[in-house]
Amino acid sequence: MADGTPPHGVQRVAGEAGASAGAPERARGGHPEHREPGGGWGALGRAAQRGRAASPVRGGVPGPRQEYLAAFDGQEGPESPKSPRSPHSPHSPHGPEGTARPNGAAPAAQRPDPGGVRPPDDGEHVEPEPEPEPEPAGALGPAGGKSRTFAGIVAAAVTTVLAVVVAGQVAAGPKDDDKRARSSEAVERDDDAKASLPGKRPAAPKPPAPPTYEEKLATKNPLSPTLRGPNTFTTVPGHDKAPGRGDVLRYRVDVENELPLEAKLFAQAVQKSLNDERSWAHGGERTFERVSSGDADFVISLASPGTTATWCAKSGLDTTEDNVSCDSAATERIMINAYRWAQGAKTFRDDQMAVYRQMLINHEVGHRLGHDHEGCPRDGALAPVMMQQTKLLRTKNATCRVNAWPFPDAKNAKDAKGAKDAKGAKGAKGQ
Structure with a gap:
């Protein structure tokens, strides 16, 4: 190509240590992280692992910008059109800390290129989002989703009925207690009103009289x-x-x-x-x-x-x-x-x-x-x-x-004498 970028390849890096005139260009593919010290795309890869923005490390050539990488992170691959792939998911070519993929994993270059175009490699390896794992055997499909929906509806209905019954019982209790309390208070008020009427107040019990x-x-x-x-x-x-x-x-x-x-x-x-x-x-x-x-x-x-x-x-x-x-x-x-x-x-x-x-x-x-x-x-x-x-x-x-x-x-004699004297006095008075 005139611009030095072969189809589906990577851009040449000018001034890279060890490059000489006429040396074959290093195309992206395979596992270059296995050949570079530090494991994982050199110093630029290690900087990306530490969460920092890429900085010029190879002959003064700057690495890809963060927003450029973020644009590729949002692309959807053909294998999972609706599930974005996390850089740290189990299917990422690198582990959570940017370690190399285990032996036997397919290299990123062998996967289909989304849209047939790969961005130029400025020193940062960007992998497409991993495919979602297939559901395990026996997982519910569309029919299972309907079953779960129906079961959820039934459970919600039962819960609602129970909640209504319990709430009714709870609500009935205090009301009955309030009715009884109000009835008791009314009786007490009636008793107090009767007691306050003249002649209606119950007499307090008299203390027992001392013995004579x-x-x-x-x-x-x-x-x-x-x-x-x-x-x-x-x-x-x-x-x-x-x-x-x-x-x-x-x-x-x-x-x-x-x-x-x-x-x-x-x-x-x-x-x-x-x-x-x-x-x-x-x-x-x-x-x-x-x-x-x-x-x-x-x-x-x-x-x-x-x-x-x-x-x-x-x-x-x-x-x-x-x-x-x-x-x-x-x-x-x-x-x-x-x-x-x-x-x-x-x-x-x-x-x-x-x-x-x-x-x-x-x-x-x-x-x-x-x-x-x-x-x-x-x-x-x-x-x-x-x-x-x-x-x-x-x-x-x-x-x-x-x-x-x-x-x-x-x-007795005194009483008899007194009675006789009283009778005589009465008779004299009557004469």
């Missing part, structure tokens, strides 16, 4: 019959004035320490019992006043069985046999056995605890006033208050009924 004196006096308390206290006493504070006429007898109430009994109840029972019309205040002969300080005519003491026995022994009395009480006349103390006060006696029924306690007080104070023991006068009669009712109710052939008062009929 009569209820506490009739209730048993647990206590050991062998209990022995510290033999120390505390005076019940307070002052109860004498309510009646006659001689005033002042007394003090002491309760032994560490007793699990109510001291105030005991003091209240003494005051009420002694000043009852049926008791020793009968007829206005005397009246009783409780004091907590100053002089006292006697001391009524509530003490454990052991301490009671100690004080009664000072007056020559033995209370250990039947665990009874006593008037220790040699001392200032009238001893009320706490076990008897708490538990009563077998001669009294459980529903007669209040009667028994009143009897204990009146019996022992009667000793202090100078009265001795008595027996049952006749069968079926009320027992005299000075009878030892803690031990028995029978004397010889007569059995009495329990009684707490020296003058048990006094109240």
